[in-house]
Amino acid sequence: MLTSAERQRGYAGGGVVFAGIVLFIALAVFALLSFDSGETDRPLFDAYVWRILRFTLWQAGLSTLLSLALALPVALALARQPKFPGRIWIIRLMAVPMGLPVLIGALGLIGIWGRTGILNSALAAIGLSEPISIYGLSGILIAHVFFNLPLACRLLLAGLERLPPDYWRLSASLGLPALSVFRFVEWPAVKPLLAGVAGLVFMLCATSFTLVLVLGGGPAATTLEVAIYQSLRFDFDPARAISLALLQIAVTATILALMALLPTPSADSTATGRAARRFDGTGFGARAWDRIIVVLAVLFLCLPLASILLAGLKADFARLLTAPVFWKAAWTSLWIAFLAGLISLTTSIAIINARAAITDARKPGLTARGFSALLASLSSLVLLVPPVVIGTGWFLLLRPYGDVASFAPLLVVMINAMTALPFVIRVLSPAFATHRQYTARQTANLGIFGFSRLRLIDLPVLTAPLATAFSFAMALSLGDLGAVALFGSEDLVTLPWLVYSRLGSYRTADADGFALILALLCLGLTIAGTVGQRGRKDDGS
């Protein structure tokens, strides 16, 4: 239903964006592969590299197992208690760690689980001497569970709430005991989701950078991503960085390939607190169990968040806010985030429009269909090569052309834009598809094209999802430490980098203060992005 001019514009935009992204990633990988370290005696993969790989997979596996094992009872409890007080807020709380900058989450966790955190203080008070460490493997596991338990819980809960309400009536009329309900109703609903959720969580944990950087880091607790960073930033050993990067790509490629075989988990429409009526879970034992599980989960998630707030409020804001370095960092962060958001948004729109143009040609040729599939896989390509690898590649590539520090901001912008791409596409793609479905035939019949269509038809409807996607991309970039860690310097200070460097120099109070400011900025952006969506659900023509 597009005019041929519209269709050609769609193809062209998709082509430019595709070439740009592939070039950006491929050049980085090419630079890595062709780097000549001058050493010939050292094997590409030595014992150290293998140890790092083993730890990466080991911690990711354990994190996945723990996240899922703990998320399952929480999801079951929330599903069984549709009238739990504040249930909808608990479900919303589960979305917070996803939007929280990872570094800030780590600070909150240190506040609770750290040496002087309330948990270990309480344990010390009853006679145990600091049995839990937030650093090393145990710390990495706690942090990964903190970020991934809520995600897994939402996806599993959505699966449970997709069950037809009749199942619960039927179980009640048959008088099934709780164990039978689990065996015959709940488990069959959850089981097919587990593989997909596990894949997602494993991917996130295997490529986790900031948490491992802050909480791990020693030779015994380092993942591939952090090891790449350390070998470049501290040891300046590009050869090692290359072997690590190649392994990293192999690992992510394997996970992505396996995930492609699994069903994609979805938190669609259901995890909004609109739960079916349940007739079980009313007995004393069941209610007590559900309550204890949910309260523990809420405490686990809320305490670190509260710690961020309380620790942050103790900071000397008068000093922090007048420090020139803060304003410099805030300004740098904001314009990097703004540009990254803008690039991510335009790139996503080009990809979506190109794919729509290909679908619109009713019988796209093999080339067109192949191109559409390639465009769809761009998101995965971005995930395949982690930011620190892209950064490393471009670092090597640009080194001969002068001081890398002068290119650094641009690289950080590009890397952040790429990182946000899958999320932006996920927000925009369904919104664009629905809008097209409602308006395509009308606009084609009435002959509304170009600027008129943009002004009258598209912008009024798509501004809200565009704002959501843009603010989400900005928040992601604003809270990111991964890209800037490689290039951060006196000249390039962002807010997360400021928090991290304060933490590194043991000025914890300053770090807490800056962290609170950053958390509020990200929260503000997220709220600003979702405001436009309210009250837009009334139309039904």
Added chain:
Amino acid sequence: MTSNQPSGIRLQNVSLTLGTKNFRFDCELPAGAITAITGPSGSGKSTLLNLIAGFETSESGRVIIGATNVTALHPSQRPVSLVFQDNNLFAHLDLATNIGLGIHPSLKLSAPDGKRISTALERVGLAGYEKRKPGTLSGGERQRAAFARALVRERPVLLLDEPFAALDPGLRQSMAALLLELHRETRNTVAIVTHDAGELRQLADHALFIDHGEITLQAEIAVFLMRRDVPGLTEFLDL
């Protein structure tokens, strides 16, 4: 294209493949008459309409409206107005804007145009509804607004794809009556896809029966209703 001269529609050996389904249409919809397009679900009724409107392009054969071969023309260049079952209006725009877009696609409207919009709304029984958003209207009112837009567009052909299917039976009756009135005023050529044998009897001058992507009967309504030898038709009419 904005003339009120009725234009007949001819599909000459039009063929199209969608997925695994093959369609072959060869038919004539007489000028200034209402032609009903009927048949079982999935038989190709909407596909026929989409070919006339330009949402599907035929792989061979020709689509002719009036004296013009429109086979390769974009939907916006064909002399047709459309009313679907739903989504006829842009939900975020008020009725005046929605109808105004039918007069000028970039909404460059003059004062007389505003008058025309009001008159059209009045004609379909929605006087004073200019500033209302589609979401605040009932299903029947939204279809009336869609008719008002078709009125101001003054295209010689009006295509309707089950326009009343989402409405209550009582409302269908009065909407069909409104359609008939408007048709008698404008003398346009109407093609209406319908599942409803009652609607067929009330509205149509001619009728087509489509089965498995082919037209198995095209005739004047009196003849159409008498035929007992077309597979599937009897069951359809007795519905």
